[in-house]
Amino acid sequence: MSVSLLQIEGLQLQFRVDRETVYALRGVDLSVGAGTRTAIVGESGSGKTALTLSLLRLLPPNAQLEGSVRFRERELLTLDEAELRQVRGGQIAMIFQHAQAALNPLLPVGRQIADVCRQHSGVGRAEAWERAVEVLAATGIQQAAARARDYPHQYSGGMAQRALIAMALVCEPQLLIADEPTSGLDVAVQQQVLALVEQVVARLDATLLLITHDLAVVADSCDQIIVMYAGEVMETGTTAQVLERPANPYTAALLACFEQTDEGRMPFIPGRTPDMRQPLTGCSFAGRCAMTRDICHQQRPEPLEVAPGHFSACHFAQEVVEA
Amino acid sequence: MSALAGGQTIPERPSLLQRMMRINGALRVRLNLGLLALIVLLGLLAPLLPLHDPVRPNPLHRFKPPSTEHPFGTDGNGMDVLSRTIHAIRTDFALAISSVALGIIVGAPLGALSGYFGGRLDSVITRITEVFQGFPQILFGMAVLAAAGNTMVNLVLILAFYNVPVYSKMVRSVTLPLREADFVQAARVAGNSPLSVVFRHVLPNTLVPVFSQLPLSCAYAAQMIAGLSFIGLGVAIPTPEWGSMIQLGANQLVFGKWWASIFPGLALFISVWLLNNVSDLFGSLVVRRG
Amino acid sequence: MAGSAGEALLRIEEATKSFSLRQRGWRRQHVVALDGVSMTLRRGETVGLVGESGSGKSTLGRCVLNLLRLDGGRILYRGREIQALSEREWRPLRRRLQMVFQNPVSSFNPMMTIEEALLDALRQVPELDDSRRRQRVGELLEQVQLGARFAVLYPYEMSGGQLQRAAIARALAPEPDFIFLDEPTANLDMSIRGQIINLLLDLQQQEGGPGFVFVTHDLRVLRYVADRIYVITQGHIVESGSRDQIFHAPRHPWTRALLEAASIGRRERRRDAGSGVDAGISLESSARGGCRLLARCPHARERCAREPQVLREIEPGQYVRCWRAEEID
Ligand SMILES: Nc1ncnc2c1ncn2[C@@H]1O[C@H](COP(=O)(O)OP(=O)(O)OP(=O)(O)O)[C@@H](O)[C@H]1O
Ligand SMILES: Nc1ncnc2c1ncn2[C@@H]1O[C@H](COP(=O)(O)OP(=O)(O)OP(=O)(O)O)[C@@H](O)[C@H]1O
Ligand code: SF4
Ligand SMILES: [Mg+2]
Ligand SMILES: [Mg+2]
Numbered sequence: 001m002s003v004s005l006l007q008i009e010g011l012q013l014q015f016r017v018d019r020e021t022v023y024a025l026r027g028v029d030l031s032v033g034a035g036t037r038t039a040i041v042g043e044s045g046s047g048k049t050a051l052t053l054s055l056l057r058l059l060p061p062n063a064q065l066e067g068s069v070r071f072r073e074r075e076l077l078t079l080d081e082a083e084l085r086q087v088r089g090g091q092i093a094m095i096f097q098h099a100q101a102a103l104n105p106l107l108p109v110g111r112q113i114a115d116v117c118r119q120h121s122g123v124g125r126a127e128a129w130e131r132a133v134e135v136l137a138a139t140g141i142q143q144a145a146a147r148a149r150d151y152p153h154q155y156s157g158g159m160a161q162r163a164l165i166a167m168a169l170v171c172e173p174q175l176l177i178a179d180e181p182t183s184g185l186d187v188a189v190q191q192q193v194l195a196l197v198e199q200v201v202a203r204l205d206a207t208l209l210l211i212t213h214d215l216a217v218v219a220d221s222c223d224q225i226i227v228m229y230a231g232e233v234m235e236t237g238t239t240a241q242v243l244e245r246p247a248n249p250y251t252a253a254l255l256a257c258f259e260q261t262d263e264g265r266m267p268f269i270p271g272r273t274p275d276m277r278q279p280l281t282g283c284s285f286a287g288r289c290a291m292t293r294d295i296c297h298q299q300r301p302e303p304l305e306v307a308p309g310h311f312s313a314c315h316f317a318q319e320v321v322e323a
Numbered sequence: 324m325s326a327l328a329g330g331q332t333i334p335e336r337p338s339l340l341q342r343m344m345r346i347n348g349a350l351r352v353r354l355n356l357g358l359l360a361l362i363v364l365l366g367l368l369a370p371l372l373p374l375h376d377p378v379r380p381n382p383l384h385r386f387k388p389p390s391t392e393h394p395f396g397t398d399g400n401g402m403d404v405l406s407r408t409i410h411a412i413r414t415d416f417a418l419a420i421s422s423v424a425l426g427i428i429v430g431a432p433l434g435a436l437s438g439y440f441g442g443r444l445d446s447v448i449t450r451i452t453e454v455f456q457g458f459p460q461i462l463f464g465m466a467v468l469a470a471a472g473n474t475m476v477n478l479v480l481i482l483a484f485y486n487v488p489v490y491s492k493m494v495r496s497v498t499l500p501l502r503e504a505d506f507v508q509a510a511r512v513a514g515n516s517p518l519s520v521v522f523r524h525v526l527p528n529t530l531v532p533v534f535s536q537l538p539l540s541c542a543y544a545a546q547m548i549a550g551l552s553f554i555g556l557g558v559a560i561p562t563p564e565w566g567s568m569i570q571l572g573a574n575q576l577v578f579g580k581w582w583a584s585i586f587p588g589l590a591l592f593i594s595v596w597l598l599n600n601v602s603d604l605f606g607s608l609v610v611r612r613g
Numbered sequence: 614m615a616g617s618a619g620e621a622l623l624r625i626e627e628a629t630k631s632f633s634l635r636q637r638g639w640r641r642q643h644v645v646a647l648d649g650v651s652m653t654l655r656r657g658e659t660v661g662l663v664g665e666s667g668s669g670k671s672t673l674g675r676c677v678l679n680l681l682r683l684d685g686g687r688i689l690y691r692g693r694e695i696q697a698l699s700e701r702e703w704r705p706l707r708r709r710l711q712m713v714f715q716n717p718v719s720s721f722n723p724m725m726t727i728e729e730a731l732l733d734a735l736r737q738v739p740e741l742d743d744s745r746r747r748q749r750v751g752e753l754l755e756q757v758q759l760g761a762r763f764a765v766l767y768p769y770e771m772s773g774g775q776l777q778r779a780a781i782a783r784a785l786a787p788e789p790d791f792i793f794l795d796e797p798t799a800n801l802d803m804s805i806r807g808q809i810i811n812l813l814l815d816l817q818q819q820e821g822g823p824g825f826v827f828v829t830h831d832l833r834v835l836r837y838v839a840d841r842i843y844v845i846t847q848g849h850i851v852e853s854g855s856r857d858q859i860f861h862a863p864r865h866p867w868t869r870a871l872l873e874a875a876s877i878g879r880r881e882r883r884r885d886a887g888s889g890v891d892a893g894i895s896l897e898s899s900a901r902g903g904c905r906l907l908a909r910c911p912h913a914r915e916r917c918a919r920e921p922q923v924l925r926e927i928e929p930g931q932y933v934r935c936w937r938a939e940e941i942d
């Protein structure tokens with residue numbers, strides 16, 4: 001096990017929406033090792049984005065956050081705005097999920113990247129512009145020097161996504177959080193971008209936190225996996241452990257969805273995500289799980305270590321691994 | 324297609340007012356807004372308060388210094404300055420708000436239409452607003468009031484006239500990038516006519532900068548009203564109004580009779596200051612969200 | 614998957630579209646987003662559209678939806694050229710053609726709740742009265758696995774995948790004949806992706822089901838939904854054919870590279886490619902006159918630089934834009 005870079009304890013996040021409460025994170029405990037490449041996978045709406053936004057406290061005003069997040073032994077949740085701003089961008093960079101929405105529509109794309117570059121490394125205007133063009137080109141945008149002058153709406157979806165990746169990379173962060181960075185990219189560009197990210201991460205000796213639904217990307221690019229469901233961490237372990245010997249029924253069910261079927265219908269997990277407005281008593285997956293027994297509805301499962309470094313929050317984790 | 328299995332119903336959604344309240348997150352905005360609200364409330368409740376009649380002259384009590392009977396003293400016509408200062412809130416705020424509102428009601432749609440459709444419409448509207456803004460304000464106001472009659476309605480129209488180009492320009496500049504926005508395209512796909520795209524989808528999204536400009540415009544309008552009244556135009560004497568009160572009292576300032584103009588002056592200053600603050604804070608909130 | 618028999622719902626003939634970028638120095642620069650794209654779609658059919666980033670897929674969608682004007686070529690919906698219609702003639706057709714935008718967040722008005730957005734789209738359905746419309750909102754949200762409770766939320770209060778499903782619900786609302794689905798499942802986990810795909814397939818199976826153009830980078834999804842597949846790059850269709858032809862007997866070097874890239878593990882590929890630029894992606898676009906893919910094609914010959922390539926039918930229903938298609942193996 002490597003030294004822990006990021007230590008999250010008892011993280012609870014709630015959103016208030018018109019007198020109702022959405023429980024987006026229900027007590028998350030995690031540790032991300034320095035230099036690892038960790039994937040976060042899980043159900044849509046399970047709190048993956050919310051988790052990463054919480055780390056940097058980039059939350060909307062209706063959010064309520066409790067718990068502890070330590071980044072290199074430093075508590076992030078009690079930092080003041082000025083200290084936080086240093087951490088954001090400088091030490092932790094983020095590639096947001098919605099590229100086109102994260103870019104400023106009023107400024108040319110290259111200018112936005114150059115601005116970030118200047119803020120971060122204090123280089124001059126001209127040099128920052130050159131850096132911006134260079135890194136845009138490195139993400140595979142053709143005629144980067146010319147396209148850098150264009151505005152975000154003149155970019156295709158995938159190009160905007162790459163621009164955002166470029167922006168995060170010029171920050172030279174210690175921790176790079178990438179929220180579905182490749183979801184709109186074709187396979188070839190995907191590979192190029194991932195190679196670039198990996199290259200930068202390796203050069204800086206940085207840590208990568210990658211949110212994705214694409215298990216092929218996970219298998220290729222990551223060494224650790226965190227599986228989330230309904231605001232909870234269901235399973236953590238190395239890529240091989242989780243993908244080959246899943247210890248949680250949700251993970252197993254999700255993996256089964258990747259199997260090819262012949263009937264012309266795609267496999268899925270029957271049932272629906274629990275209502276995030278209700279506090280949970282038992283296991284969050286209980287309604288949909290094939291192994292559910294009484295205890296699942298009554299008691300919330302604690303993470304069980306089924307193998308060294310492989311944890312699963314399921315009352316029957318051991319049985320699942322052995323199955 | 325189950326018809327809403329289990330009797331699930333869609334809960335009521337919050338009203339427009341509730342939605343607008345979501346923006347005033349910052350404490351300082353609340354503080355400034357609270358003080359402003361207090362002033363407005365004072366003005367609204369003025370007729371119910373135990374005050375002297377603000378427009379009854381009393382030749383026997385001219386220029387009386389502040390006393391328990393007249394805490395702010397009396398003015399050159401023997402009218403109670405405290406009562407007039409408070410009643411003037413109604414005049415000044417009503418004039419300022421109605422003129423700004425009129426400016427927005429006309430200016431914002433013009434700006435949205437001109438920004439969204441572009442082309443000839445845009446150049447015509449832009450040209451006209453530029454011409455409007457070319458006139459020197461006070462001179463223009465004096466000329467119109469002199470020609471069309473020195474009435475409150477005309478005063479409101481003149482001030483609105485000034486605000487129309489301010490808001491049309493502002494809304495136009497916000498509309499330009501919105502024209503390309505995906506949600507505007509999606510609104511077209513959802514079957515909105517071009518006008519309905521402008522009024523239902525584009526215009527509401529330009530209102531954030533409009534709201535942050537609003538207090539500033541009110542402050543400016545209040546100053547203008549006072550300014551015009553000060554030179555004898557705008558609001559005529561018996562009606563309580565800060566500008567005319569300041570003017571009436573100013574003549575006597577040199578004789579040490581400071582109270583007749585200082586108190587309305589202070590009221591004007593505080594209101595303008597609060598409005599400016601709120602405007603700045605709104606602006607910074609908007610920037611931080613973006 | 615619907616039968617192939619059916620009238621042409623949509624015909625795209627030689628569509629071209631270019632954008633002018635900012636003026637630089639003396640000349641204006643142009644991006645050619647569509648360059649002579651032709652395509653047919655029958656009722657109840659799904660055409661898969663795959664291609665690299667920036668190849669013109671979303672632009673094609675915007676043109677078909679009449680949001681952008683073509684520079685050349687025609688788009689026929691049930692035999693009527695949509696870009697030649699007046700606003701009044703186009704109006705009643707509007708609800709028949711829908712689109713799911715690629716970016717779910719920016720395609721929702723931030724000042725409207727999901728319910729308001731769906732009601733906005735349902736206003737085009739004159740058969741429904743107000744209370745039925747509200748009920749319909751609930752049903753649509755149920756269909757996309759969200760549930761009525763999401764109706765009150767604003768776009769920024771939802772996750773990426775939730776919003777993407779709301780976007781699909783909005784496109785389904787006016788019961789269209791045609792939907793351009795631009796990466797509709799990119800933000801969904803594999804289970805919900807399956808549910809949404811199944812929903813779309815079910816809808817299509819119904820009598821008079823809609824036709825889809827389905828843009829995706831996920832070949833697995835493509836295998837389930839597409840009846841026919843068009844492969845596009847740099848605004849050009851380089852190959853088209855039935856799903857089986859494309860998956861089992863791809864002919865164009867670019868299609869082959871695409872399928873190969875997806876099947877081989879990235880690590881290996883990168884190792885193969887060595888330390889330099891990935892052989893599959895080169896940054897210059899190629900010389901005029903010859904094949905567009907010249908600079909990036911491992912099978913290029915001298916003739917490729919001389920002759921512009923045209924689409925030709927090499928198997929019944931399979932078209933390829935490469936003179937060497939039969940030789941390469
Ligand atoms: N500002 C907000 N107000 C209220 N609820 C919110 C807000 N932001 C997120 N949520 C809710 O919190 C939950 C978690 O959202 P989050 O964006 O983290 O999901 P996610 O795991 O990233 O999903 P996806 O894969 O679809 O992007 C969702 O149910 C969402 O509806
Ligand atoms: N409004 C515009 N102004 C200028 N150029 C544009 C505009 N819209 C698109 N383009 C350019 O046209 C080309 C095709 O863009 P399009 O969005 O159609 O690509 P795409 O195939 O959808 O790619 P992706 O998979 O990345 O979304 C790109 O080079 C893009 O930059
Ligand atoms: S024509 Fe030549 S360059 Fe083009 S795809 Fe075929 S072999 Fe490659
Ligand atoms: Mg997310
Ligand atoms: Mg696109």
